[in-house]
Amino acid sequence: MTIEPLISAADEKQEVPGLRALTQDWLGAIGEDPEREGLLKTPHRVAKAWGFLTAGYHKSLQEAVGDAVFEADGSEMVIVKDIEFYSMCEHHMLPFYGRAHIAYIPDGKILGLSKFARIVDLYSRRLQVQERITTQVADAVQELLAPRGVAVMMEGVHLCMAMRGVQKQNSSTSTSAMRGLFKSDARTRAEFMSAVQGTLRGR
Ligand SMILES: Nc1nc2c(ncn2[C@@H]2O[C@H](COP(=O)(O)OP(=O)(O)OP(=O)(O)O)[C@@H](O)[C@H]2O)c(=O)[nH]1
Numbered sequence: 001m002t003i004e005p006l007i008s009a010a011d012e013k014q015e016v017p018g019l020r021a022l023t024q025d026w027l028g029a030i031g032e033d034p035e036r037e038g039l040l041k042t043p044h045r046v047a048k049a050w051g052f053l054t055a056g057y058h059k060s061l062q063e064a065v066g067d068a069v070f071e072a073d074g075s076e077m078v079i080v081k082d083i084e085f086y087s088m089c090e091h092h093m094l095p096f097y098g099r100a101h102i103a104y105i106p107d108g109k110i111l112g113l114s115k116f117a118r119i120v121d122l123y124s125r126r127l128q129v130q131e132r133i134t135t136q137v138a139d140a141v142q143e144l145l146a147p148r149g150v151a152v153m154m155e156g157v158h159l160c161m162a163m164r165g166v167q168k169q170n171s172s173t174s175t176s177a178m179r180g181l182f183k184s185d186a187r188t189r190a191e192f193m194s195a196v197q198g199t200l201r202g203r
């Protein structure tokens, strides 16, 4: 079957090549009629949505942060809290989402605050497990700033555990990655943990 182009050139930038045809097959496989009115544009929408949801594959860390690494004095802890993230689990390709908290102790270099959110998006917009995003974010901050320490904590709700499988609606998962002083010094780690404590569900 031929698939007519339904999109403008501007939209095409985001569309995953080949995903329209696969989505049509998918719709057929689950017993749907891809030709019915409500589904006609769905393959296009899905290809575009997945372009966005997996944009992290096509961006480098350098592109995500640009030139926003600055020289600065001071070695006090910086904490950016409650950065929301949305990702897709690599086991079921279902969403998981929540908040990320990032702290670091500078050693001559600081990062533009918005870039922490950009780093979280860079690694979330892929097929992932929460542990790997957490580690990748910590390693990225370490690589960019070579700070005295980095801490990342993520709290996530996994729809593959809620809407199918074990069907646990109220569970959330916390993952953390500690580098430098946050790993070696219990007080530094405790300061971070108390600043970000509380769960997604409990606030
Ligand atoms: N560690 C980790 N596990 C995850 C994450 N997202 C989903 N999972 C788990 O991946 C596992 C895959 O388990 P399998 O037994 O291979 O798959 P399944 O038969 O669909 O498992 P159930 O979900 O228990 O029905 C499940 O336990 C999921 O809860 C994640 O971010 N981190």
Ligand SMILES: [Zn+2]
Pocket: 089, 090, 091, 092, 093, 094, 158, 160, 161
């Ligand atoms: Zn899953």
